[in-house]
Amino acid sequence: MKTDTIAAISTAMTNSGIGIIRVSGEDAISIVHSVFVNKWNHRCLDSYKSHTIHYGYIVDGDNPVDEVMVSVMKAPHSYTTEDVVEINCHGGIYIVQKIMDIVMRAGARIAEPGEFTKRAFLNGRIDLSKAEAVMDMISSKNEFALQSSIRQLKGSLFELIKNMREEIIYEIAFIESALDDPEHISLEDYPEKLKEKTEVLCDSLKKLLDSAHDGKLLKEGIKTVIVGKPNVGKSSFLNILVGEDKAIVTEVAGTTRDILEETISFGGITLNMIDTAGIRNTDDIVEKIGVEKTKKALEEADLIIYIVDSSVPMDKNDDDIIQMIKERKVIVFLNKSDLNVCITEEDIRNYFSEEIKVIKTSMIKEVGIDSFTEIIKEMFLHGSISYNDEVYITNMRHKEAIKDAYESMLQVKKSIENYMPEDFYSIDLMSAYASLGMIIGEEVGEDLVNEIFSRFCMGK
Numbered sequence: 099m100k101t102d103t104i105a106a107i108s109t110a111m112t113n114s115g116i117g118i119i120r121v122s123g124e125d126a127i128s129i130v131h132s133v134f135v136n137k138w139n140h141r142c143l144d145s146y147k148s149h150t151i152h153y154g155y156i157v158d159g160d161n162p163v164d165e166v167m168v169s170v171m172k173a174p175h176s177y178t179t180e181d182v183v184e185i186n187c188h189g190g191i192y193i194v195q196k197i198m199d200i201v202m203r204a205g206a207r208i209a210e211p212g213e214f215t216k217r218a219f220l221n222g223r224i225d226l227s228k229a230e231a232v233m234d235m236i237s238s239k240n241e242f243a244l245q246s247s248i249r250q251l252k253g254s255l256f257e258l259i260k261n262m263r264e265e266i267i268y269e270i271a272f273i274e275s276a277l278d279d280p281e282h283i284s285l286e287d288y289p290e291k292l293k294e295k296t297e298v299l300c301d302s303l304k305k306l307l308d309s310a311h312d313g314k315l316l317k318e319g320i321k322t323v324i325v326g327k328p329n330v331g332k333s334s335f336l337n338i339l340v341g342e343d344k345a346i347v348t349e350v351a352g353t354t355r356d357i358l359e360e361t362i363s364f365g366g367i368t369l370n371m372i373d374t375a376g377i378r379n380t381d382d383i384v385e386k387i388g389v390e391k392t393k394k395a396l397e398e399a400d401l402i403i404y405i406v407d408s409s410v411p412m413d414k415n416d417d418d419i420i421q422m423i424k425e426r427k428v429i430v431f432l433n434k435s436d437l438n439v440c441i442t443e444e445d446i447r448n449y450f451s452e453e454i455k456v457i458k459t460s461m462i463k464e465v466g467i468d469s470f471t472e473i474i475k476e477m478f479l480h481g482s483i484s485y486n487d488e489v490y491i492t493n494m495r496h497k498e499a500i501k502d503a504y505e506s507m508l509q510v511k512k513s514i515e516n517y518m519p520e521d522f523y524s525i526d527l528m529s530a531y532a533s534l535g536m537i538i539g540e541e542v543g544e545d546l547v548n549e550i551f552s553r554f555c556m557g558k
């Protein structure tokens with residue numbers, strides 16, 4: 099079947115040095131051939147070899163429109179596996195749109211978002227997890243997220259899932275053959291063997307499932323909430339990290355009324371900092387809303403920074419805050435350490451636990467910030483998140499599929515333990531096989547494929 103030829107502007111729609119228009123499909127070469135001339139004014143694009151790049155002009159009729167470089171990648175060795183031509187033109191919004199328009203008049207259709215990658219998938223060049231990795235790479239906010247999607251793009255998740263599926267299908271085939279031919283294939287002792295294998299698979303699936311939270315942290319950053327009574331130095335801290343006066347610092351208690359969000363990157367980690375109003379009881383309506391928001395933000399946080407003004411004694415407000423965050427991942431700042439200090443690290447440990455991380459800080463003198471960054475790196479890189487070759491699940495759709503597969507495998511284990519007949523095992527093995535297939539795109543319906551690819555950027 100002949101597919102139509104698609105085109106899109108693949109670079110951002112701002113004025114920039116270069117703009118790229120990508121064309122893919124059976125007519126890609128003839129379409130660009132009809133609108134491109136070389137420096138001697140010859141139309142000869144259709145004679146160019148694959149993987150070559152050429153200087154010339156895009157013409158509208160006979161009028162030159164822009165000076166360009168055109169690259170030709172012939173099927174099947176291209177991004178989509180179809181003939182692909184990329185036009186590198188000047189990057190002004192007007193000129194890029196004008197060339198796009200000329201290409202469309204010559205016979206190309208405008209591509210839907212993600213359609214190039216969708217074609218790469220439908221034509222069998224990449225599996226679905228790789229296609230999604232492309233999307234993740236484009237939206238990576240930090241080095242770790244980028245590395246994780248590159249690994250996925252190289253196929254680490256694909257390999258893992260493929261191996262699991264192979265093991266499962268082997269067992270299904272074995273059970274089915276034994277049931278068909280009981281005289282030659284015995285199922286004696288088989289349940290015990292299958293149970294061992296099932297346990298190994300369950301462990302691997304569970305590990306992947308647990309990585310989903312770390313994967314989320316890698317991808318979206320560590321959601322950090324700064325909490326403390328009014329006037330302890332929360333805004334000052336945020337301002338030091340952000341490097342500008344985003345939060346309003348004043349001496350009247352309770353000025354940070356609403357929630358301020360900032361994304362801060364260091365050492366490859368992204369922190370989503372949310373500065374909040376204190377949690378004091380208040381009658382002021384506006385502040386009350388702020389307090390509610392703080393409570394919600396605290397519930398959703400991956401890390402909490404609790405700032406205490408160490409120059410004044412702790413009070414009921416501190417008790418309230420501590421009650422709310424005691425069981426969470428917390429770093430405590432004993433701020434205003436440049437003043438006369440009346441709260442010690444020991445006091446804080448008594449409220450929390452021996453292991454609680456406490457840092458003496460002074461926002462005015464910018465003391466303690468280095469220790470803070472060191473602690474963060476240690477907590478999230480060498481502690482809960484280890485940055486190595488492990489496969490992380492960063493995608494909700496994958497997580498759901500792995501969860502389903504895990505539950506089916508637990509069911510297999512249960513059936514074995516309850517001495518159920520063998521055909522029960524194969525039903526659940528089959529559904530685990532199908533769930534895992536969803537990840538690499540072997541069991542997905544057309545609707546889902548369309549939905550996934552429509553989340554891509556234009557021109558990818």
Ligand code: GDP
Nearest residue numbers: 328329330331332333334347348434460461462
């Ligand atoms: P917030 O209400 O918790 O956001 O507190 P702010 O950051 O607005 O700070 C309140 C006041 O405390 C301001 O006048 C700051 O200059 C002052 N402040 C903040 N940190 C320190 C510190 O480490 N030492 C001293 N001496 N004053 C500080």
